[in-house]
Amino acid sequence: MAGTSPFIPYELGKYLLFALMIFGVFMYQTKSYIGLVMFALLLPSLIIDESGRVEWLDLVFNVLGPLNVALAVWFFYKKRVPEKVLSYTLMLAVLPLVSVLSFTLYRIPDFDDVDFELGANTLASAGFGSNQVSTALGLGAFLVFVIWLNKWKLSGIRWLDALIFLVFCVQGLLTFSRGGMFGTVVGIVVVLFFLSMSSGEQIRRYRLPKIGIYVIPAILLIVTAFYVANELTRGMLLLRYQGETAGTLAGAKEKDLNTYTTGRFEIFTGDLDLWEDNILLGVGAGASRYLRNTMEEVAAHVELSRLLAEHGLLGLMYFVLLCYVGLVNFKRHRNPMIKGLLLAFFLVGIYTSFHAAMRTFISPMMIGLSLLFVVQPKRKKPIKKLKQEEKQKPVLNIL
Secondary structure, X not given: OOOOOOOOOOOHHHHHHHHHHHHHHHHOOOOOOHHHHHHHHHHHHHHOOOOOOOOHHHHHHHHHHHHHHHHHHHHHOOOEXXXXXXXXXXXXXXXXXXXXXXXXXXXXOOHHHOOOOOOOOOOOOOOOOHHHHHHHHHHHHHHHHHHHHOOOOOOOOHHHHHHHHHHHHHHHHXXXXXXXXXXXHHHHHHHHHHHHOOOHHHHHHHOOOOHHHHHHHHHHHHHHHHHHHHHHOOOHHHHHHOOOOHHHHHOOOOOOHHHHOOOHXXXXXXXXXXXXXXXXXXXXXXXXXXXXXXXXXXXXXXXXXXXXXXXXXXHHHHHHHHHHHHHHXXXXXXXXXXXXXXXXHHXXXXXXHHHOOOOOOHHHHHHHHHOOEEEOOOOOOOOOOOOHHXXXXXXXXXX
């Protein structure tokens, strides 16, 4: 996207993740074979091309993402990690996202010079794809909220962490790409839901944060972020989130599901038509964009529809296995916070694949983290002191 080739290969992140996952699987002798089955289910589509137009970049763009998810399942599933390691991992993951945030803030022009329209805003995305940048910023906001909620130290200052969360939200909203910010809301709602369902005994046992202390500040921060961004865009942000377009405002178009999803619904139905005609093995990896009757030449934004169109029943089996491991793993935990985090990671990963497909490696990363088995630290039992009278009790000498 940045035009860095040939100095930096296109889709470099996917190549690196693929190589690291392969290394991890063999280095640590992972024996979770569900991921291996998922990996194998994707291979037949590599030799099928119903369009006759698929090139190498099409394969990289369309297959590496699902392959990385399969490898993440293979490597991460049931991998035991201490809770402290998970906290360090999340804090480490925030750092490159802060770099993305800083770069977009540095590159954004004066707001008086920006003509905000009812579409994606590449100026607020530093010239990159607004969907991908919004996804990264939304993930950053979610992870910072999780760190803030658990009182883990990111900056070391609580109010500064809250400010970082606010800036992530404002900048993500300014991209005018809604998918990433909806992902933030999904993750936060899932975590807070599990905390709200916690019993008093669970709150004491796992030392959970009191939800009432965080719900109101979180809502205030999100509302403040939306208000600030809406004022900066002179009211256009609210119209954007209401699903308005230039056509609907002019009366030339009716507001429906397709306009609200920016054409994704039409692509989805076109992929389903391809699957209906090629139900067993699909049309081949990367071929759907060339064969779709609707939105031809446009890459799919919903990974599920692409799996069905390009991989057929094998793609459906892949998705069912993915949902199985994700929904089964979080139930193994008793701590409501850990359960909420793992399910939130999984749902954010799946949701991201529904609006940005596998254009980033956020879906493989989040799905992989959701499959970990988080080990709780053992609480030290206090040593009971002997009563004073027991200490002074004489010992009977029978000799």
